[in-house]
Amino acid sequence: MSSKKLLHFIVAMLLLPVLTFAQNTTGSLTGSVKADNGEILVGATVTVLHVPTGTEYKVQTRKTGAFDISNMQPGGPYTISVSYVNYQTEKKEDIYINLGDAARVDVVLYNKAAKLAENAGLKVVMNRCPKIELFRPFWKPRLDLEI
Numbered sequence: 562m563s564s565k566k567l568l569h570f571i572v573a574m575l576l577l578p579v580l581t582f583a584q585n586t587t588g589s590l591t592g593s594v595k596a597d598n599g600e601i602l603v604g605a606t607v608t609v610l611h612v613p614t615g616t617e618y619k620v621q622t623r624k625t626g627a628f629d630i631s632n633m634q635p636g637g638p639y640t641i642s643v644s645y646v647n648y649q650t651e652k653k654e655d656i657y658i659n660l661g662d663a664a665r666v667d668v669v670l671y672n673k674a675a676k677l678a679e680n681a682g683l684k685v686v687m688n689r690c691p692k693i694e695l696f697r698p699f700w701k702p703r704l705d706l707e708i
Contacts, residue, residue: 588658589631592666594622594643601626602670605645609656612638635660643668 594605607628609618614634622628633639637657644650648670658664 585661586635587632588635588660589629589633589663590618590639590641590656590658590666591627591629591663592668593626594628594645594668594670595626596648597669597671602645602648605643605648605670607668608642608644609633610640610642612640633658641666641668643670645670647673649673 590609592607594602594607596602601624603622603624603626605622605626605628607620607622607630609630610616611618611634613636616634618630618633620628620630635658638654639656639658641653641656642650643652649672651668651670653666653668656664656666
């Protein structure tokens with residue numbers, strides 16, 4: 562191979578990574594989903610609708626409460642809907658995605674029971690399940706029974 566062809570080949574290989582960066586034609590959306598008390602909601606469903614085309618993207622939040630959607634059409638408007646069991650569905654509209662950028666949308670969901678009670682002027686106290694004794698054998702006789 563002549564030195565001129567080798568030089569052209571080397572220049573082409575050096576320019577190849579620069580040319581591939583120019584091929585980005587999409588955007589992305591990231592964010593997180595939490596409850597109104599700050600609790601991370603794992604497995605919340607995030608649905609994103611591109612209004613002009615009707616394209617729908619659906620993901621679930623990870624164990625950190627975060628979600629990512631890549632390869633989205635730039636522009637908008639997008640409508641984001643986030644749902645989780647026993648929480649009110651939250652909807653955000655007029656979200657726009659820029660070419661090559663990652664838009665961020667953080668969402669807070671409100672407990673349905675607490676929100677309904679608030680509207681009715683009541684206070685709801687949510688407690689976790691009580692601890693269950695797992696090591697007490699169920700066949701152990703009770704000694705306090707009368708015969």
